[in-house]
Structures are given as structure tokens and as C-alpha cells.
Amino acid sequence: MTDLLRAENLCKSFGSIKAVNQASITVPAGSITGLIGPNGAGKTTFFNLLSNFIVPDQGQVMFNGQPIQQLPPHRIARLGMVRTFQVAKALSRLSVLENMLLGAQDQIGEKMWQAWMPQVAKDQKQLKEKAMTILTDIGMDHKAADFAGGLSGGQRKLLEMGRALMSDPKLILLDEPAAGVNPRLIDDICGHIQRWRKDGMSFLVIEHNMDVIMSLCDRVWVLAEGSNLVDGPPAKVQNDPQVLEAYLGS
Amino acid sequence: MSNYIVFLTLSAATYAIFGLGLNLQWGYTGLVNFGHVAFMTVGAYTTVLLSLQGVPLWIAAPIGGTLAAFLGLLIGLTTLRLREDYLGIVTIGVSELVRITIQSDKFTPITGGVGGIQRYELPLNFAPAVPSYLTKLGFIGLFAAVMGLASWRLWVWGRKNMNKMWQAALGIVSFFIIYICGAISLYNYDDRAGLMLLTVTTLAIIYVGLERLINSPWGRVLKAIREDEEVPKALGKNVFWYKLQALMLGGGIAGIAGAFYAWQITSLYPSNFEPLLTFNAWTIVSLGGAGNNVGVILGAVVFWAYDTVTRLDWIKSLPFSSDQVGAFRIMIIGLILMVIMLWRPQGLLGNKDELTLGK
Structure with a gap:
């Protein structure tokens, strides 16, 4: 190797x-x-x-x-x-899903001058699907809309791994x-x-x-x-x- | 009556723009900016000085905003790598530095120094001529469009959060009153009414633009930085660059607010740009709810409603001297802030659940 x-x-x-x-x-x-x-x-x-x-x-x-x-x-x-x-x-005051989305690289709309573009919505939709797949995988899909600050210690560990995976x-x-x-x-x-x-x-x-x-x-x-x-x-x-x-x- | 409302709307809208800039920096990105007035000073003086040189206002004001953003770049490049409380200290220093530079003898030939600048061009000022009926109708129509859109958005928001319907209704009613008074003033045209229309329209544009930005992936990175900047850093975001952008954009918006402030006060002195203005912006942002742009606008309205009401004639019937009343007015603002911090730390429109979450 x-x-x-x-x-x-x-x-x-x-x-x-x-x-x-x-x-x-x-x-x-x-x-x-x-x-x-x-x-x-x-x-x-x-x-x-x-x-x-x-x-x-x-x-x-x-x-x-x-x-x-x-x-x-x-x-x-x-x-x-x-x-x-x-x-x-x-990230306490962001939802679990938003925490996940932050992990994705090279997002359209992460640059200020791209944030208005219509492609952003499409790109975000795909990323949300990907995030939900990972969340389902780690058994946290039911938490997606909750604030991350409300998660238990173990769930936070999982969220961090999921976020890294994104x-x-x-x-x-x-x-x-x-x-x-x-x-x-x-x-x-x-x-x-x-x-x-x-x-x-x-x-x-x-x-x-x-x-x-x-x-x-x-x-x-x-x-x-x-x-x-x-x-x-x-x-x-x-x-x-x-x-x-x-x-x-x- | 309608003159009061026009004055109130004009002041509130100017301070709302000013507060939106701070909200982007503090409410969304967590940057402690205790020198917000510096950006406003740069915007105001640039706009006025350029217009004295014959530059059209619609070019001068954006240049003022750009220079204010450039000040943000300077502050950011030198201090954003430091911890956040140091940024707070540096920004206080910069705001005083800017004000004292402007009033210094060295620059008096350009800035007017302590003596200030008394006569400069105001926007939509047709005096001594009167605008044509068609122009006035156009103005009233534009005002209707802006207030109508704002009411419509409140209505949609109220429909989504049924328990907040009465708040939405209250907002729509006040928009309607503002519209009627504004329309009357626009019909009996003077430059105050014109400036009010311009300020409110600009506020609406800035608000819509900011909302779009804040809800984009770009805004998400800012909020992540506010929560814990190590996380976006570990996930490949250039935290320093994002902070710089937030500082510059917030500063640029405050610079635009500076242009409107200059047009509103019609004569410009360095003493108009004391640190008190920064304090007022913080009051407005905390009052409405940090990290909530609607809250900032509401905060500005409440702040100015308080200011206007305590300047009315009834105050003279109280057994206090005018000096005492002046001191009381500021003390009561402090008291209100303390009460809010204790009972509603999230501000009028903030979400309490968000604040009770641990790190």
C-alpha cells in the first residue's frame, strides 16, 4: 500500500x-x-x-x-x-442539515458574487439529498431540522463524522x-x-x-x-x- | 402629524441601513465591531465632499460606500487574525481616529474641520421649483410599491406562523399609516419627503439583497464562523477571507447609510459622528434581535419612536428641567436594554430556543 x-x-x-x-x-x-x-x-x-x-x-x-x-x-x-x-x-444555532451542508466542497454560492445565481438552488438540492443519505446512514435523519445545539454528545460525534464525510x-x-x-x-x-x-x-x-x-x-x-x-x-x-x-x- | 411620521420613517430607515451593516458583521459573523460609526463617517464625508466637487449624488454615494468598505479592508487585513475582542478595541480606536482626523486643523481646508460643512447638494431637491404632477405621482406610486411589497412579505410570514399573525397585522397597519402620511407629504412635495422615499427604497433593496445572501451557502459559512470558526476552517473554508468580506460589506452598507445621514442632517460636523452612534446601532441590533434583519428594522423603528415621543411637548409638563429630561432619555434606553437582556436576551424578534442552546 x-x-x-x-x-x-x-x-x-x-x-x-x-x-x-x-x-x-x-x-x-x-x-x-x-x-x-x-x-x-x-x-x-x-x-x-x-x-x-x-x-x-x-x-x-x-x-x-x-x-x-x-x-x-x-x-x-x-x-x-x-x-x-x-x-x-x-454549530449550535445551525440545523443538523445545515451543519452537514457546510461540509460540502466547491459549492456554487459559497462565493459572495455567486450567491444570487439561479444554479445555487439546484446545487443545494442535490447536496441536501446527499446529506440526507448520510444522515439516514448514521441514523440521524429524524434530527435533520433540529438545531445541532440540542444533540447529545454521541450524536454530536456522529454529526461531526457525517459533516466530514460530506x-x-x-x-x-x-x-x-x-x-x-x-x-x-x-x-x-x-x-x-x-x-x-x-x-x-x-x-x-x-x-x-x-x-x-x-x-x-x-x-x-x-x-x-x-x-x-x-x-x-x-x-x-x-x-x-x-x-x-x-x-x-x- | 404627517411631518412627524416622515421624520420618524426617515430616521428609522437610515438607522436601519446602518444597523443592517452591523448585523451582518456581528449578528451573522460574530465580529465585534465597536467602531461602526467610522464607516458611516467615511461614507458621509466622501459623498458630501465629492458632491461639492460637482460629482452627481448617485455616483458620489456609492463611492462613499466603496471607500467605507475599503476602510473595512484596512481594518480587517491588520486585525482580523487577532482574537475577536481585540477587533473590538481596534475598531473603537479607528472610529475616533477617523473623526479626529476630520476635525483636525491639517484637514480643515478640505473637511471644514470643527466648523463643518453647511451647504451641499441634497437628492431629489427641486427647490425652488416644484416637481410636476407626473413626477409626484410616480413617487407616490414607487412608495406604494415598496410599502406594498413589505406588507405582502409580512402577510406571507404571518400566514406561515399563525401565532404571529397579530404581529404581522400590526406591521401591515403601521406600513399603511406610514404610506398615507408619506403619500400626503410627497403630494405637498418637499425634499424631506423625497429623501424619505429614497431612503426607504434603498433600505428595501439592501434588505432583500442581504436576505438573499444570508440564506445562501455564503451566509451559511458566515453563521458557521459565528458559532465556531474552527469548524469551517477544518472543512476547507477560508475563514479569514469570509470575515474580511463580511467586514467590508457591512462597512460599505454603513457607508451608504452615512450618505443618507448627511442628507438628513443637511449640515455636517465631526461632532455628528461621536461613538454614541455606534452605541445606537448596537442598541438597535440588540433590541430587534442579533442575526435577524427584520428585527433590526423593527429595532430602528422602536428606537426612533421612543426618541420622537420623548421629544414631544408632553415632556415639558413633567417637573424636570430640560437637562434632566435629556439625561433621563438616555438612561431609560440603558434601562430598556438591561431589561431586554434579562428577560428577552434574544431581542424582540430573536428565537429564544437558539440562545438557550449550549455551544
Whole structure:
């Protein structure tokens, strides 16, 4: 498999604290790759560096064979790498459907001078159909007209994934998709992720829930104190003495 | 009576245009602009100074709006990357900077400085001649069309929300009263009546245009930025560019409002552009409901109705000196604002459900 995303030697310091120190990762195309590590290991910061929400001090990020560490976050998203957030960000005062529609790329009418054009209505109608298909898929079609601010934590996670899906991404970065979600819904979320992978999408997943990591991931990378500890298939990583030590302390 | 209504309509419409600009920036995009009057100042002075050079008004006013938008570009390029509260501080500074520059000695030869500008061209001013019957009929017809369209839209809205039918009816009745008084004034033509027609028509055009924009995908991105700008950024939208557009368009609209303001007050002094005007715009937007263009227009009407009523003769029968009354009038606005923030934080027309939603 070719590497869809390859990050090498990323570093980021906040003052004297090295949050991420020489961390690397590769995500092969079509894979579900896991990123785990104890709290404070720098996983979320690492995500922010990959998507350039925080500019790395040094290091290189290649996406789909193109260097992206110089690009602003929205350009990276347009290339097909979309992220979600650890605390799911629903746009409260927009409806669930509007949240979904925001995800679509290259919409006619997103430019001010195109907003009056008659084609906008037709384009929006198609996008609404697409959004409803995805919402039905994730079991949220009955919520389409509600304000997103009224959703539960788990539904917000689902909405974020659906919204990311609207942009037809190549790679979705999921930051703790199962955190604070009830076990039933976790199973649903895992099922959706596996199905979307079959449709050709790749995932990079931060997660603390080991069951989720074990059942989803092809390969797991462990981060501790901002640096790579080990990486390998989930079963191997789970029993690695170094990983156990990092989690449990010595 | 009809003179009062014409004055009220003229003032409310000018401030409604002014408030719509702020509503685009704050109500829809979440940009904290505490210097809205700066855009109005640029619009007003540009229009008047150009018209003194012989530029026709219908060209001068749009240039005023364009320059105001350009001011938005300058402010935006330098500050939009900062956090929103910093934008608020910078905009206050800019508005005072603009006003003080205009009244400074250095620019007095151009701007008139503290002494102001007293005589300039007003639109639709035929004096000392009188417009022909046909022209007057045309004006009254245009006014009927604008007010009729507004009433019709209210009617459609009332039909959709049956529980709000009485509000729609109230609106339609007031439109009708405004129309009758306006038509009488247009028939006994003076330039105030003409200016009122022009202002109301412009307000209608700007309102319709903004509604179209706000309900487009473009408007959706603005609202997303207001809610949480990280999300549109993560979904491939150039947040900075959208904010800049909102600041410029809102500023340009305020610039147009500036032209009408200048024509309304008929003589221009830097003291007409104190930060109080920004405060008034915020009052109007909060009163009607941020993120609601109809609310802004209603807010402007309520604001000016209050202002007019408290200037009538009955106020003299109260046992207060005129200074005290003047102070009271402003205090009561503050009080009304506080009461609204406590009991109806979403404004007169805002949707309470929206506000009670968490982030």
C-alpha cells in the first residue's frame, strides 16, 4: 500500500515544554491507523500539527505525495484531509442539515458574487439529498431540522463524522470518536467507520478505548511524552512491555 | 402629524441601513465591531465632499460606500487574525481616529474641520421649483410599491406562523399609516419627503439583497464562523477571507447609510459622528434581535419612536428641567436594554430556543 499521509520528525514546543518531540507517523491508503498514548502524551497536539491548526516548529508532512506543512488548514481540508475535534464541535444555532451542508466542497454560492445565481438552488438540492443519505446512514435523519445545539454528545460525534464525510475526503482524522459515547453507539460508530473504509476512505484515529482500537485498527502508533514509543499491529502493541510501562508508570 | 411620521420613517430607515451593516458583521459573523460609526463617517464625508466637487449624488454615494468598505479592508487585513475582542478595541480606536482626523486643523481646508460643512447638494431637491404632477405621482406610486411589497412579505410570514399573525397585522397597519402620511407629504412635495422615499427604497433593496445572501451557502459559512470558526476552517473554508468580506460589506452598507445621514442632517460636523452612534446601532441590533434583519428594522423603528415621543411637548409638563429630561432619555434606553437582556436576551424578534442552546 502507498502512504496517504506521512509525517516525519514533527516538533512543537510550548515555552520550555516539548509537547511533540520528533514524532512521526504513516497512514497507508485504505487503512485505519490508530494513535494511542497516555493522557498528555501530545496526541491532540500531534493532530493539530498534522492539520496545521498549530504550525510545527520543524518536521515534514506529506499528504498524497504533496508536502502540506506550509499550507493553511483550509487548503489541507480541500486536498481531502479532514479532521474532527476531541470535544465535538456542533454549530449550535445551525440545523443538523445545515451543519452537514457546510461540509460540502466547491459549492456554487459559497462565493459572495455567486450567491444570487439561479444554479445555487439546484446545487443545494442535490447536496441536501446527499446529506440526507448520510444522515439516514448514521441514523440521524429524524434530527435533520433540529438545531445541532440540542444533540447529545454521541450524536454530536456522529454529526461531526457525517459533516466530514460530506466533503468526500480521502482521509479523516478522528479525535476520540468514542469518548463519552454509550457502548451501543460506540458499536454503531465502529461499524460506520469500517463501512466507510470499504468505500475507500482512510482513517487516523486517536482513542483511549482499547476495544475500539483493537477492533478497528490495522496498525497502532504509540506516543509517549511527545515521541514515538512503538508501532505495530494492535495485538503486538497491546502486550508490549514499553507500552504497559508508559501507561501504568514505573 | 404627517411631518412627524416622515421624520420618524426617515430616521428609522437610515438607522436601519446602518444597523443592517452591523448585523451582518456581528449578528451573522460574530465580529465585534465597536467602531461602526467610522464607516458611516467615511461614507458621509466622501459623498458630501465629492458632491461639492460637482460629482452627481448617485455616483458620489456609492463611492462613499466603496471607500467605507475599503476602510473595512484596512481594518480587517491588520486585525482580523487577532482574537475577536481585540477587533473590538481596534475598531473603537479607528472610529475616533477617523473623526479626529476630520476635525483636525491639517484637514480643515478640505473637511471644514470643527466648523463643518453647511451647504451641499441634497437628492431629489427641486427647490425652488416644484416637481410636476407626473413626477409626484410616480413617487407616490414607487412608495406604494415598496410599502406594498413589505406588507405582502409580512402577510406571507404571518400566514406561515399563525401565532404571529397579530404581529404581522400590526406591521401591515403601521406600513399603511406610514404610506398615507408619506403619500400626503410627497403630494405637498418637499425634499424631506423625497429623501424619505429614497431612503426607504434603498433600505428595501439592501434588505432583500442581504436576505438573499444570508440564506445562501455564503451566509451559511458566515453563521458557521459565528458559532465556531474552527469548524469551517477544518472543512476547507477560508475563514479569514469570509470575515474580511463580511467586514467590508457591512462597512460599505454603513457607508451608504452615512450618505443618507448627511442628507438628513443637511449640515455636517465631526461632532455628528461621536461613538454614541455606534452605541445606537448596537442598541438597535440588540433590541430587534442579533442575526435577524427584520428585527433590526423593527429595532430602528422602536428606537426612533421612543426618541420622537420623548421629544414631544408632553415632556415639558413633567417637573424636570430640560437637562434632566435629556439625561433621563438616555438612561431609560440603558434601562430598556438591561431589561431586554434579562428577560428577552434574544431581542424582540430573536428565537429564544437558539440562545438557550449550549455551544
